[in-house]
Amino acid sequence: MTRLNSSFGRIAVRFFGGFVVVSQLALIHFVSAETVRFAGDSDLVGDNGRWTRAVAEEWAEKTNNTVEYISRPADATATLQMYLQYWGSKSADVDVFLIDVIWQGIAAPHAVDLKKFIKADIISEFFPHSIENNTVNGRLISIPWFIDAGLLYYRTDLLEKYGYAGPPKTWEELAEMAKKIQDGERAAGNLGFQGFVFEGKSSESLTCDAVEWIYSYGGGTIIGPDKTVTINNPKAIKALQTAKSWVGTISATAVTTYGEEEARNIWQSGNAAFMRNWPYAYLLGENPQSPIAGKFDVTALPKGGDDGKNAACLGGWQLMVSAYSKVPNASADLVRYLTSAEVEKRHAIELGLLPTLPDLYKDADLQQKIPWFKNAPDILANTIARPSTVAGSSYNELSQGLFENVNKILNGQESAEDGILQIERVSKRAVP
Numbered sequence: 001m002t003r004l005n006s007s008f009g010r011i012a013v014r015f016f017g018g019f020v021v022v023s024q025l026a027l028i029h030f031v032s033a034e035t036v037r038f039a040g041d042s043d044l045v046g047d048n049g050r051w052t053r054a055v056a057e058e059w060a061e062k063t064n065n066t067v068e069y070i071s072r073p074a075d076a077t078a079t080l081q082m083y084l085q086y087w088g089s090k091s092a093d094v095d096v097f098l099i100d101v102i103w104q105g106i107a108a109p110h111a112v113d114l115k116k117f118i119k120a121d122i123i124s125e126f127f128p129h130s131i132e133n134n135t136v137n138g139r140l141i142s143i144p145w146f147i148d149a150g151l152l153y154y155r156t157d158l159l160e161k162y163g164y165a166g167p168p169k170t171w172e173e174l175a176e177m178a179k180k181i182q183d184g185e186r187a188a189g190n191l192g193f194q195g196f197v198f199e200g201k202s203s204e205s206l207t208c209d210a211v212e213w214i215y216s217y218g219g220g221t222i223i224g225p226d227k228t229v230t231i232n233n234p235k236a237i238k239a240l241q242t243a244k245s246w247v248g249t250i251s252a253t254a255v256t257t258y259g260e261e262e263a264r265n266i267w268q269s270g271n272a273a274f275m276r277n278w279p280y281a282y283l284l285g286e287n288p289q290s291p292i293a294g295k296f297d298v299t300a301l302p303k304g305g306d307d308g309k310n311a312a313c314l315g316g317w318q319l320m321v322s323a324y325s326k327v328p329n330a331s332a333d334l335v336r337y338l339t340s341a342e343v344e345k346r347h348a349i350e351l352g353l354l355p356t357l358p359d360l361y362k363d364a365d366l367q368q369k370i371p372w373f374k375n376a377p378d379i380l381a382n383t384i385a386r387p388s389t390v391a392g393s394s395y396n397e398l399s400q401g402l403f404e405n406v407n408k409i410l411n412g413q414e415s416a417e418d419g420i421l422q423i424e425r426v427s428k429r430a431v432p
Helices: 048-063 075-087 101-110 130-131 155-159 171-188 204-216 235-247 253-257 262-266 281-285 330-336 341-351 360-364 366-370 371-380 390-413 418-429
Strands: 004-005 012-016 020-023 029-031 035-040 064-070 098-102 143-149 149-155 196-197 272-277 294-301 314-322
Touching: 035 048, 035 330, 048 064, 048 330, 048 341, 064 294, 075 098, 075 101, 098 101, 098 330, 101 130, 101 314, 101 390, 130 143, 130 314, 143 204, 143 330, 143 366, 143 371, 149 155, 149 281, 155 171, 155 294, 171 196, 171 235, 171 272, 204 235, 204 314, 204 390, 235 390, 235 418, 253 390, 262 272, 294 371, 314 330, 341 366, 360 366, 360 371, 366 371, 390 418
Parallel strands: 035 064, 035 098, 196 272
Antiparallel strands: 004 012, 004 029, 012 020, 098 314, 143 314, 149 272, 149 294
């Protein structure tokens, strides 16, 4: 593929048997071009794939390059399996990969160090916790594309109705408030009303919740940066005992089968006072047809007691450049463009996805579109990464051991003490 510049703009041409096939006539000069193969968002996930493809092609137009867009599978597990095939064969067929926040350790051997391509002052503009998560052995594996973080959703109308001036600051306050509101709403005839809904099923979603609970009580991060397993401590046990106490009281026993959508559907139907979920649920809840539109807000997840900490599990997707790419400079330039302030602002306004640049949360256009953005920097400053970077290729084993045992604790199948011991064993196998 070669590009031509003309007075009418750039056009792509191919040479066939010595003939030049063009769609316009006023040709000025040839410009060398590079082709970047980009495994971007799935065409099957909302409008994300179409949007990302269009912006990548916009970059190509501005830089006289070409983009070949590869739609990843909608399922993250299937996506990783596809990527592992490329990486295992050291294939140059993909130059830029969209990767999950928890794949940094897995992807590290197959990624360039983006510090060699992107200036330090640009890197410093991103949330520090995101850059820390994406750095493996001093190498910057990827640049954050959009961010996710656990949030507490709360019904402003119900808090006012039951005499509360604002959302809870601690998990203990949440339990007290949720019980009072739940009892009142059930007495008024809504027998299915729940005080608090969250992701309690045996899945990665529960790993996210558990990481938040444990850190909020001062119980650490499962495994420390030096690969020391730290999960077996009284504060971690206290956190899981507290979560168990919600099941069958302020949360239905079925909460142990809830993922994000199960929790959201109950919340959005008006049948819960509080919900733990990701930012995507905000615009859905504010849909004019939603029964809770205009009746809720979001804030940081509670602390574990008065001396606890706020914690929001870090999620989101990142952009990495393959170590096997033949065009690393052009590939890194595409990554720079996609994560620029201009593009990230459009990303947020048009798709509702959270920027990875803190300064954008001060933007008036974004605050008008999503009002809670004004509080987002405080929430996102408390993001906690899952122990994926330190666990590397063993993370899936570690996470499964974590969420399976936490689910057993919530279901009453094992005590918090026994569950912690099992999680400790799995963690030590994952990071010997």
